[in-house]
Amino acid sequence: MSYLSHEALLRGVQPSQPRITPIAGAEPSLALFEFTSIAQGMVAADAMLKRTHVDLLHAGTVQPGHYLVGVGGEVADVEEALKAGRDAGADSLRDVVWLPGVHPSVLHAFRPQSVPTEATALGIIETLTAPAAIKSADVAVKGASITLTSIRLSDGLGGKSLVLLMGAVSDVEAALELVRVQNLALVKAVVIPQLHAEFMAQVIGETRFFR
Numbered sequence: 001m002s003y004l005s006h007e008a009l010l011r012g013v014q015p016s017q018p019r020i021t022p023i024a025g026a027e028p029s030l031a032l033f034e035f036t037s038i039a040q041g042m043v044a045a046d047a048m049l050k051r052t053h054v055d056l057l058h059a060g061t062v063q064p065g066h067y068l069v070g071v072g073g074e075v076a077d078v079e080e081a082l083k084a085g086r087d088a089g090a091d092s093l094r095d096v097v098w099l100p101g102v103h104p105s106v107l108h109a110f111r112p113q114s115v116p117t118e119a120t121a122l123g124i125i126e127t128l129t130a131p132a133a134i135k136s137a138d139v140a141v142k143g144a145s146i147t148l149t150s151i152r153l154s155d156g157l158g159g160k161s162l163v164l165l166m167g168a169v170s171d172v173e174a175a176l177e178l179v180r181v182q183n184l185a186l187v188k189a190v191v192i193p194q195l196h197a198e199f200m201a202q203v204i205g206e207t208r209f210f211r
Helices: 006-011 038-051 075-092 104-108 130-143 169-182 197-203
Strands: 028-035 055-062 066-074 093-099 121-127 147-153 161-167 186-192
Touching: 028 038, 028 075, 028 130, 038 055, 038 066, 038 075, 066 075, 075 093, 093 130, 104 130, 104 147, 121 130, 121 169, 130 147, 130 161, 130 169, 130 186, 161 169, 169 186
Parallel strands: none
Antiparallel strands: 028 066, 028 093, 055 066, 121 161, 121 186, 147 161
């Protein structure tokens, strides 16, 4: 079974020589941690990397003074990193999500490459935490025939996160209902049935007022 690294997925490229997973039946997995203490989050990130072999996807500060750490790799390795992050993060760990078989679309949505030209509906998922947004995106794309268009975590959102998805109205509504059932630190999950073309060009990929 070939293993496509999370870094390659984020770049949207295929590796020339796919790495072979050493665990039969294993799939790439992802864990995202959100810490309320920047210092303790940095301690936790270091502890994860020292405990097991995982890819450090990204680590850094986000508003409002929190620290995000994303790691990926084989399921067993990320599960071990999950334990290390929880131990080292202690009471500074605000939220965490672990996706043993993360959908590739979730990673691509961090860096949208193109804007869809045709879609009947826009789904908007607003969450209180970054891990909740990642989980919501994965639940949506695995449970309904939709396209994830972008994921925005924390910065410029007062700590909240945003997931945008597109598709037929019935499919978008089905995806949002799955997210609501999960109750993933949800603020709002709404659908715009017929998104105006001019607004679509403005909103997909970048939701900040000043770009």
